[in-house]
Amino acid sequence: MPLRKSQSAESSAWKLIAWTAFVGLLFGLLQLGEIAEDFLRTARNNLHTHSASGDIVVVGIDEDSLRQVGRWPWPRRQHGQLIDKISAGGAKEIYLDIQVDTRGDPADDAAFAAALRRSGKVTVPVFSRSGPGTEQKVGSLRTNPFLKDARLGSVSLFYNYQNAAWHLPFATRWDGQDVPTFSALMGGKASPSGEAYMLDYSIDPKSVPFVSAGDLLTGKIGLGQFAGKKVIIGAAAEILGDQYFIPGTGKMPGAYVHTIGAETLKRGTPVELGWILPYLAAVAIAAFVALRRIERPRSVIFGAATALFLLAPALLEMNLIFVEVVPALAVTWIVWGILARRSFRTGGLTNAVSGLPNLNALRNNRAGRTQALIAARVLNYDEIAAALPAGQERQLIEQIVSRLRVGSPERVLYQGDGGIFAWFEDSEQPVSNHVEALHVLFRNPARVDGLPIDLSVSFGVELGSSRTLSNRLASALVAADEAAHDGLKWKYHDPETLEDASWKLSMLSQLDDAVDKGEVWVAYQPKLDLQTRRIVGAEALARWTHPEKGPIAASEFIAAAEQHDRIGKLTDFVLESAIKSAAALNRKDPGFGMAVNLSARLLGDKGFVLRLRAMLARHGLAPHLLTLELTETAALAGNGSAFDMLAALRELGVTIAIDDYGTGLSTLDYLKKIPASEIKIDQSFVKGMLDNRSDLVMVQSTIALAHSLERKVVAEGVEDQTVLDALVDMKCDVAQGYVIGRPMSLESLTKRLAGSRRSSVA
Numbered sequence: 221m222p223l224r225k226s227q228s229a230e231s232s233a234w235k236l237i238a239w240t241a242f243v244g245l246l247f248g249l250l251q252l253g254e255i256a257e258d259f260l261r262t263a264r265n266n267l268h269t270h271s272a273s274g275d276i277v278v279v280g281i282d283e284d285s286l287r288q289v290g291r292w293p294w295p296r297r298q299h300g301q302l303i304d305k306i307s308a309g310g311a312k313e314i315y316l317d318i319q320v321d322t323r324g325d326p327a328d329d330a331a332f333a334a335a336l337r338r339s340g341k342v343t344v345p346v347f348s349r350s351g352p353g354t355e356q357k358v359g360s361l362r363t364n365p366f367l368k369d370a371r372l373g374s375v376s377l378f379y380n381y382q383n384a385a386w387h388l389p390f391a392t393r394w395d396g397q398d399v400p401t402f403s404a405l406m407g408g409k410a411s412p413s414g415e416a417y418m419l420d421y422s423i424d425p426k427s428v429p430f431v432s433a434g435d436l437l438t439g440k441i442g443l444g445q446f447a448g449k450k451v452i453i454g455a456a457a458e459i460l461g462d463q464y465f466i467p468g469t470g471k472m473p474g475a476y477v478h479t480i481g482a483e484t485l486k487r488g489t490p491v492e493l494g495w496i497l498p499y500l501a502a503v504a505i506a507a508f509v510a511l512r513r514i515e516r517p518r519s520v521i522f523g524a525a526t527a528l529f530l531l532a533p534a535l536l537e538m539n540l541i542f543v544e545v546v547p548a549l550a551v552t553w554i555v556w557g558i559l560a561r562r563s564f565r566t567g568g569l570t571n572a573v574s575g576l577p578n579l580n581a582l583r584n585n586r587a588g589r590t591q592a593l594i595a596a597r598v599l600n601y602d603e604i605a606a607a608l609p610a611g612q613e614r615q616l617i618e619q620i621v622s623r624l625r626v627g628s629p630e631r632v633l634y635q636g637d638g639g640i641f642a643w644f645e646d647s648e649q650p651v652s653n654h655v656e657a658l659h660v661l662f663r664n665p666a667r668v669d670g671l672p673i674d675l676s677v678s679f680g681v682e683l684g685s686s687r688t689l690s691n692r693l694a695s696a697l698v699a700a701d702e703a704a705h706d707g708l709k710w711k712y713h714d715p716e717t718l719e720d721a722s723w724k725l726s727m728l729s730q731l732d733d734a735v736d737k738g739e740v741w742v743a744y745q746p747k748l749d750l751q752t753r754r755i756v757g758a759e760a761l762a763r764w765t766h767p768e769k770g771p772i773a774a775s776e777f778i779a780a781a782e783q784h785d786r787i788g789k790l791t792d793f794v795l796e797s798a799i800k801s802a803a804a805l806n807r808k809d810p811g812f813g814m815a816v817n818l819s820a821r822l823l824g825d826k827g828f829v830l831r832l833r834a835m836l837a838r839h840g841l842a843p844h845l846l847t848l849e850l851t852e853t854a855a856l857a858g859n860g861s862a863f864d865m866l867a868a869l870r871e872l873g874v875t876i877a878i879d880d881y882g883t884g885l886s887t888l889d890y891l892k893k894i895p896a897s898e899i900k901i902d903q904s905f906v907k908g909m910l911d912n913r914s915d916l917v918m919v920q921s922t923i924a925l926a927h928s929l930e931r932k933v934v935a936e937g938v939e940d941q942t943v944l945d946a947l948v949d950m951k952c953d954v955a956q957g958y959v960i961g962r963p964m965s966l967e968s969l970t971k972r973l974a975g976s977r978r979s980s981v982a
Contacts, residue, residue, distance in 0.1 A: 233510040236558060241503050244551040248495040253546025258382065260545065262421070262467040264534040269468075271427035272483045276406055277449050278430050278475050279306065280456025281318075285434030292460065296320070296328035298437070299453070300335030305436055306451050307339040309443030314342045315402050317375055317454035317462075317475050321346065321364045329365065336369035343405060346394050347375040374399040375478060377464075384465040387416040388481040402478045406450050407485025418492055418542045420484040421467045425476045428483075432456075452479060490540040498529055498548035506555035522556040571635045574617040582634040582642055583689045591644040592651055592683050595696035596624060596658070599676040599704055601639020612668050619666035620675070626661060627654075642693060647684050652710075655679045659709040678703040679710035728786050731764070731777055735793050740764045742797040743963035746972065747815070747934065747956045750948050755973055757813030759849070759956065760798035761963050762790060787819040796835055799846060801966050803839040809973055815847040815877065823850075823862035833872060843873030847898060851879045863893065870895040877934070882918055892929070899926045903937020903957070910943060923950050 247253045279302065286292060299318060306314055321344075323329060336342050344366055364372070374392040377385045390411030391398040398412055433453065435441045454475030455462040462474040484490060505525045509518055529545040529552065536543060569581040582588065598604075598620060605613050617635070624641060625631050634642045645651055659679065665672040680699030682692045695713040703711035734740045744758040764772040781787045795816055802814035822828050836843055848869060866876055877898035882905050901922050909916040919935070926933045935947050938957030947955055961972065 233507075236510055236555060237503065237507045240506060240551050240554045240558075243554060244499050244502065244547040247550045248499055248544070248547040253544075253550065254380070256549075257544050257546045258380075258384070258386070258467065260530070261533075261537075261542075264531075264537060265422040265468050267534045268422050268538050269424055270422060272423050272425075272479070273486060274427075274429060275449055275486070276428065276479050276482055277311075277446060277451045278428055278456075278473070278479060279433050279436060279451055279453045280430060280473060280475065281433045281454070281460070282456040283459070284432055285437075286457055286459075288434040288438060296324055296332035300332040301437060302433055302453060303335040303339050303342055305443060306446050306453075307335075307341065309446030310448060311341070311446040311451045312448050313406070313450045314339060315373065315406065315450070315452040315478075316342060316344050316370075317402065317452055317478065318345075319347075320344050320366055323365050333366055333369050336366060342369075343371040343373040343402065345373055345375045345402065346392075346399060347377075371405075372399055373405050374401045375474070376401060377474075377477060379464060382465050382467075383463075384467055385419065385477050386421075386467075387418055388477070389414075389416045391415075401481070402452065403481030403485060406452070406478070406482035409485040409489060417481075417484070417490045418540075419477070419480050420487065420490065420537070420540060421469075421480065422537065423480055423483050425466050425469055425472055425480055428476060428479050430456075450482075454478075484540070488540050490542060493536075493541060493543045495544035495547045498543055498545045499551065501525075502529070502548035502551040506551055510555060510559060518556075518559060522552055525552050573613055574621070574635055576617075576621070576633055576635040579634055579636040579640070579642070579693065582693060585644070585689065588644040588689060590647070590684065592647040592649075592681060593642065593689070593692050593696050594645055594651065594655065595640065595642045595680045595682075595693065595700050597678055597680070597697065597700045597704070598639030598641075599678060600674075604673055604675075605639075608668065615668045616666065616673070619668065619673075623661040624658060626658070640697065642696065651681055651683070655681065655710045676704075678708070680713065681710060682713045727772075727777060727780055728784055730766075731781060732786070732789060734764055734766070735789060739766065740790070740793065742794055742801070742966075744798075744801065744966060744969045745956060745963040746961040746969065747813075747954050748960045750944075750952055750955055755961075756811070756954070757815060757847075758969060759815040759817075760794055760801070761817075762794050763963070782819050782821055785821055787821050788825065791816075791819060791822060792831065795832065799835050799841050800839045802845060803841040804966075805970065805973065806841065806845065808970075811845070812973075813845050813847055813875075814841075815849050817879065818848040818850050820850065820862070823865045825865075829865070829868045829872060832869075832874070836872075844875060847875040847877050849877045849879040849900065850896075866895050881922060896931065898932045898934060900934040900936055900956075906935045906937045906943060906947075906957075907939065910946065919947075919952075920950055923952055927951070 281294075289298060299316065299320070303314060303316075320332070336344075344364070346364070374389070374394065376392045377388055379385050388403050389401055390404045390409065391400045393399075393414075400410060404410060429445065429449075431441060431445070433456075452475050454473055456473040456475070458471070463471050464474055464477050466472045466476060466480070502525065505521065509521055526549065529548050533543050533545055569577055569584070571578045604616060608616060620641065621633055624633055624643070631643055636642070645654065659677065662675050662677045665674050667673070678700045680696040680701070680703060682696040682699065684692075687695075699711045699713040703709065731740070741763050743761045743763050745761060746755045747757040747759065748754070749756040762774055762778060764774070764777055766772050778787070778790070781790055798814045798816050802812060805812045805814075836846065850866075870876060875898060876894070876896040877900055878894065878896045879900045880902040881899045882902045899922065901919055905915045905918045905922075909919045923933050932953045934954040934956060935952050936956045938944050938947065938955045938959050940959055944955055944959055964972070
């Protein structure tokens with residue numbers, strides 16, 4: 221069966237390659253991609269645009285020239301005057317892209333012929349214009365009256381649907397002889413008729429020197445710019461009709477087409493490789509991917525091939541080597557799209573290693589919505605798979621699958637990455653007995669090529685609900701993880717954990733709204749000066765009273781806000797409230813300080829100092845009365861920008877305190893670097909210092925060290941009088957804790973200060 225399946229897949233791949241190769245062949249032979257090819261070549265030209273050499277000057281008969289002379293066609297003597305002036309300027313060669321193959325006014329013709337003889341370096345044209353559905357041929361070698369005084373050249377060209385000439389001939393056949401084109405003569409390249417070359421439109425036509433014929437005739441410009449140059453005279457006014465589309469630039473006179481052709485040939489002889497080589501390369505790449513059934517790097521290979529076909533021609537064209545890539549792109553993109561579609565419909569629902577249906581297939585199984593869902597997680601799968609030799613992971617999976625199918629050989633198992641397996645069971649069957657029995661089977665080691673391998677597995681069960689299969693699968697996997705964490709064999713999904721998860725997911729967005737709605741408020745915990753026994757300050761603490769859930773633990777919502785980088789708005793709110801309250805308290809009791817916790821996340825906020833300065837100014841609070849408390853861990857982890865922020869805060873005049881001191885990895889060097897004026901000893905040491913000698917030594921040494929560095933010491937977590945008395949004996953500066961006062965409202969703090977500022981704690 222697997223062999224037959226493999227043969228069928230290979231046959232399908234060959235059919236895909238053959239059909240796509242045929243389509244690409246049609247693109248090339250019938251030029252079906254001409255429009256796309258022109259667009260791509262124009263886009264590539266923009267990648268390496270460069271200026272013309274400046275050796276060829278265009279003298280254009282533009283609108284101003286027509287107004288100056290007054291009629292068209294011009295009398296031949298006017299052209300003769302142009303030739304005389306250009307010749308007098310020292311031009312090397314002159315090319316007249318104006319029809320002069322018939323006789324006109326005898327006097328004008330004589331004046332024109334005389335100018336040709338005086339110059340001796342003029343080329344006059346015969347030309348043909350051919351495009352889609354039309355051809356125009358003008359001029360004859362037998363009837364042209366001026367050939368004895370001038371050289372003959374061809375201005376023949378072919379224009380496409382866009383009125384653009386991508387190719388120019390080297391020569392054209394006229395009256396039995398080869399006549400070289402203007403571009404071939406100016407570019408110095410000769411070749412027999414019938415051969416053409418690709419124009420390099422990466423040459424900027426606007427960089428070609430241009431002179432108005434009218435300005436030249438009236439003497440408005442000097443003649444020195446023609447010295448040693450080749451000059452082409454042509455119609456430039458749009459009304460004269462000699463206009464073509466220059467790819468990447470727009471409509472321009474035909475003289476520019478010949479000039480770009482000449483500039484191309486001056487760089488070298490263009491080489492056209494056509495579309496065959498890129499097309500064959502695309503077929504080979506597509507066959508390599510399709511026949512080998514490469515899955516994971518498929519997009520990388522086809523993406524690289526696309527980049528190659530789009531960009532490599534630009535490098536070739538810089539050296540005048542031209543290729544056509546649309547047939548190759550057609551092959552690449554068709555095979556890529558079909559394989560991707562097949563992968564989505566079939567391979568996208570199958571595990572690439574085992575051939576089992578994957579978790580996407582599980583999510584698409586509508587019949588499973590009414591059944592119990594069981595998920596098994598092999599906890600050490602990644603570790604085992606990494607240690608196995610190449611090709612043996614499938615054997616491991618077969619061992620796992622054989623055990624999970626015990627008692628039900630036809631069970632459909634779904635496999636995910638990282639050792640995840642899942643299946644559906646009848647919800648009316650005793651799932652617990654079934655899962656217990658499966659767990660027992662995994663006590664015996666699996667064997668891969670004779671090597672015993674211990675498997676650690678846990679199970680999660682979701683009995684069924686109205687939720688989507690994706691959500692149910694996630695719940696079953698969470699239950700399996702919880703079972704592994706709790707040391708259990710398996711576990712049911714608990715719906716209450718889902719409610720808790722929903723609350724955690726929405727908590728941060730609700731927190732932002734709570735700040736705006738006034739559900740978040742600030743409590744103040746007083747600080748006691750241990751020398752004067754007076755309340756000298758307070759710490760501002762954020763509190764959240766949810767309208768439905770009631771008070772939310774600060775440790776919960778503040779930690780979540782910090783973890784998800786949403787702490788800024790909350791901190792600004794607490795700072796604004798604390799500074800406003802401190803300013804009000806200082807109007808009655810000068811010198812009252814206020815402390816606010818500062819998240820390490822804000823040390824990189826360049827606008828924080830400006831906002832803080834504005835708050836202090838707005839409420840009229842002296843900066844030294846505000847203390848910003850930064851956790852020791854955050855301070856120690858501060859990089860250069862964090863230290864710069866702390867220095868800026870100190871320069872503002874704000875007091876910096878190291879909070880939770882002792883819980884990090886403090887060193888004397890860091891204490892010297894951090895511009896802190898205050899150290900707060902973590903409450904875990906303060907609470908246990910009378911019962912634990914290590915904590916006592918920690919508190920004593922911290923006080924001594926801080927005082928030696930001229931830092932103030934605050935002890936937090938003081939909850940009984942004996943600890944407070946001990947801190948007084950140790951010469952601690954300030955204490956904070958329940959024995960002094962719990963966090964309270966501003967109104968309660970104001971009453972406390974009014975009634976007991978001068979009293980000591982008994």
